[in-house]
Amino acid sequence: MASGDYNKDHLLEENRADSGIDSYRSISKDEPTSSRYQSPEYSEPRDKFSTADERLDSAYGSSSLTVESLSEIVAQYRISSTDDETAESTEQCENCEQQEDNLLTTITEDGDTILHLAIIHEDEYFAHQLIQLFPKDVLDIQNNLYQTPLHLATYLSLPSVVQGLVEKAASLELQDQDGNTPLHVACQLGRIDCATEMTREVTSSKLAPVLETQNWRGLTCLHLATQNGQHQLLKLLMKKGADLNIQEGTSGKTALHLAVELHDVSSVTLLLKGANVDAAMFNGCTPLHLAVGRQDATIANLLCQSGADKMLRNMEDETALDLADGNDDILALFPFDDIQISGRSVVGMKFFVE
Incomplete structure (x- = not known):
């Protein structure tokens, strides 16, 4: 032709x-x-972040x-799929x-x-x-x-194409109009096969910036995997060295905070293998504050078993116990000898009544 x-x-x-x-x-x-693909959270491009x-x-x-x-x-x-195949003529x-x-x-x-x-x-x-x-x-x-071919291959769950792109050193760091890297997309949509190909042969030093990248909502790959209940991806990110205590950019929640908010016992159990159980949000709330405030005795118990400090106070000067609201199952997690007055344990104190 x-x-x-x-x-x-x-x-x-x-x-x-x-x-x-x-x-x-x-x-x-x-x-x-x-028609366009739009992430569920967005309807307009974020030109402030996505410049020409x-x-x-x-x-x-x-x-x-x-x-x-x-x-x-x-x-x-x-x-041609072979290097030694020659054209039949100079014109061809x-x-x-x-x-x-x-x-x-x-x-x-x-x-x-x-x-x-x-x-x-x-x-x-x-x-x-x-x-x-x-x-x-x-x-x-x-x-x-602002989608690269790697973004699209991940959206469409084409792991072999993802593999080919990664082998040719396609960038893992470029962000689409929502600030998502291809790995963000995989974590949001549950593309475990694509995420595996993206991280299989990538060195820790090359992968670290991707794992730390926040999208325009301040969420890292770990936050998205947690938010979307992607337990396999959580395991993969943990194996690849994701910082379990990294805070999202709007309120300072860690992945553990997000898992507690979602009442996701499986994610909480996974994250407690390495996350700081007493990590504080910008307002001072720990995961235990959130669990007690949501009346989730099961997760509150998991956190206490992992050593959560029951007496930490948030910026409202509230301990987790202050948020129990009479829930007997949760109150049972706070033994009498943990209750303090003016920083001193109630146990052993003598009260005198005139």
Whole structure:
């Protein structure tokens, strides 16, 4: 195929564009063509955090590459899987080089490269070919939703594509419009296979910044895994050295605080293997304060068994006991000899009544 025909027939349709994770649905005529993936918590891009300077695609030109044209490209153009395969003629070789140049430099009006689109359409074979062809800088291009191909492969649960991208050193640190790295996405959606591929061969020094990164709500991967009850991911993050005491950015909760709020006994049990049981929020509340305040005797008991300090006070000068509100099961966790007056134990004190 001549390169001119390739450009005209396949790259210059003006009616439709493809961007974001949900755009693969636009194959269906019943779906709107402008559909986008939006995390449940958000409806608008956070331009304050996602500036144009962070984008990696400034050198690429816009094109109206579409859903339909992608299918034709995939059908008519395949990258050779062997290094020793030669073109039948010089003209064919030149056409092949021109096609590769087109693939490298084409980007849609919505910021998607051909690799974004291949992943959106879940064409893993074509995606793997492109991953081998493209240099790292192209692998890290972010679309208009600031999603890299690695974000999209994680959203769509394509662990083999994730593996291919990580092996080609695709960035784990780039954040989408909600501030989520690909590992954040995996922890939010329960993509354990994708998270495993992202962390399998990554050194601790390279993974540490990702584990410490907060999205625009101040949540790390550990917080998201806890919030969404992803116990397998919790175990993986703990194994990879995640800081169990890192505080989210809005109220200073640790993952243990979040697990207590959710009454998630399994997460609490996991986190107590290394988390600070007396970690305080910005308002001074410990996990025990939260458990007692929520009348959760089971979790309060777990915390006490792990050595929680029952007499710590929050900024309202309240101990956990002050929040028991007459709950007998919780009051039973506070033996008489733990009750203090003016910092002195009640046990042994003599009271005189005139």
